[in-house]
Amino acid sequence: MRETIRFLRNGSVVEVRDLRPTDTVLDYLRLTLRRTGTKEGCAEGDCGACTVAVGRVVDGEMVYQPVNSCIQLLGQLDGAELVIVEDLAQDGRLHRVQQAMADLHGSQCGFCTPGFIMSLFTLYHAKGQSRSRKAVTEWLAGNLCRCTGYRPIVEAALNSCFDEADDAFSWRAKDTIAQLGQLDDKRDVLIGNGDGFFASPASLEGLTAIYAQHPDATLVAGATDVGLWITKHLMELPKVIWLGRIEGLDRVEESPAGLLIGAGATYQACEAAISRLSPDLGALWTRIGSKQVRASGTVGGNIANGSPIGDTPPALIALGATLELQSREGDRTLPLEDFFIDYGRQDIGAGEFVTGFFVPRPKPDQVFRCYKISKRFDQDISAVMGAFLLTVVDNRISEARIAFGGMAATPKRAKTAEKALTGASLADPSTWNEALKGLHADYTPMSDMRASSAYRLETARALLVKALMEASGTDPAQLRLRGPDPDFASESMEAAE
Structure with missing residues (x-):
């Protein structure tokens, strides 16, 4: 049984041992790493200011999805790649979506901008999307701009997101896939003890066993609801079992x-x-x-x-x-x-x-x-x-x-x-x-x-x-x-x- 979570960031393995069950990705970024580009807005997954990208291997290819870090538990990053707004610029050069937002005046007060950038980053890496305003607005429906600056943001997306991906993440995609394969050790994860823990079983047998011993634990799949119990209801959840690594449960x-x-x-x-x-x-x-x-x-x-x-x-x-x-x-x-x-x-x-x-x-x-x-x-x-x-x-x-x-x-x-x-x-x-x-x-x-x-x-x-x-x-x-x-x-x- 493993007592840490492991994920990739900037091509390197990050291992976290000191983990509370209800730690969120947003709090980890802002309070632990002091990476404050990712913002907290609504704290309930509605406004998109906290958007980060999470990459996983799907059918042999890297797929990056936008995720609300305010309601995503840190433990849910196990076995994935995390990309935040500070990771995009390389060697002093802005990422293509960042440059388009700057050139086309897509940033106004700037508070929502990192979230928009990260959603556009995932669109930039998405396959089979047609270059259209409809595609952009559907992709950005979870990102709110209080300054009503949507027109230049959409223009920036149309200008930057629909050609073949050509950035540091696409260049090292094969290495990233190999690294994520090495992280996928099929071992159950348990961080904590009987009074409080974050658990991530790798099989239905493992889930059955730990849940039978701790029927008072909270089962978490995507945390899009449970996350609000933490951020809005301020609930204490001493025992959390995440289901995201269980083989076959995603069939x-x-x-x-x-x-x-x-x-x-x-x-x-x-x-x-x-x-x-x-x-x-x-x-x-x-x-x-x-x-x-x-x-x-x-x-x-x-x-x-x-x-x-x-x-x-x-x-x-x-x-x-x-x-x-x-x-x-x-x-x-x-x-x-x-x-x-x-x-x-x-x-x-x-x-x-x-x-x-x-x-x-x-x-x-x-x-x-x-x-x-x-x-x-x-x-x-x-x-x-x-x-x-x-x-x-x-x-x-x-x-x-x-x-x-x-x-x-x-x-x-x-x-x-x-x-x-x-x-x-x-x-x-x-x-x-x-x-x-x-x-x-x-x-x-x-x-x-x-x-x-x-x-x-x-x-x-x-x-x-x-x-x-x-x-x-x-x-x-x-x-x-x-x-x-x-x-x-x-x-x-x-x-x-």
Whole structure:
């Protein structure tokens, strides 16, 4: 068992032995190394001022991802390469993205500039990106400029980021890959003792053993949620087990039946496969957090933490996903919808952990739609998240699976509305009215800073109408809802349009 973490920086191995479980990369840089180019802004992974680049070997090539260092645990760097803004200039010459930012006046007050530089550095090294404003703005969605200087920043990106990488990092890529291979020793890591530790098992067997001994430990995958427990809630987490080195936990396996995703797979790693499973899921994925969040955060963590406003569970529940769990007592599977018991409570025992989930592929006679409603398009928490799987035979709905997030204490199916939709005709909107009424029986949403209860209910009805209209293939302007309560349904149709 190893008692240190090891990572690369500037071509050299850095070994850290004195490590507290909740030490962040940002605090290590600013307080220990006194490298203050990396800034602390929001301390919750929203503003991007703290962005650094983390490099790992993917399919035999170096891949650099932007990471929010304020919520990334220092221990998560084990086996990776760390690149910070001070590392980019070589022999007195600015890196190409730095020079472009200077030449095109992309820096104003300068506070956000290091974060933008590091995000652009990862774009500079990304493969297969098209030179377009859309590509740049999507890549920079997790970096905020308070001086509203986005135009020159985008111009700097267009000017510098889309030619073949030609810098010190690309020149020594082969050596870096070899060095990272040597660091990957497949040994379990444990820094600390029984009262407090940072652990990083290298196998499921190692995780099972240490978690059985310490079921009170906090499991961490990407830390995009747990990091906020540390920085915002000031929680003490004496025992932390990081899952990022466990072989096979990051699997993404496609089959004709569906998609198997390991609990350690990041949003970024499974985005392409998710998009092939469903274009709607692919569109949803691009609105979950930012590039930085998707590079670190995992779908398994989004599920395991049990948030009622998590973006992925409603969509996966509607598709009929099943969850895999493991403990020293053995393995088990259960429908994802049964995992959520109540607010903050999940069907998971002491020493038991999520290993992955399976998402069935929609069948040819099924229509799947999902929609996220939030105040901002990018990087915002859902007010309402709705997902719909409709099985259609002869233009009639033979089965419906509807799930919402943000409407109850847990992600929850709309059983009354589902039953009311069975037998409804897509060609006759008047047959949809009972399902719209049924949502009132299925949910009693709360009011909070994101939305009122009334807004949530009306939005849920509108999203159901939107899904039905899209499934019908009819121009919304031509639909006129008729039935026992036409005013009720018409309002929902207008909101959906």
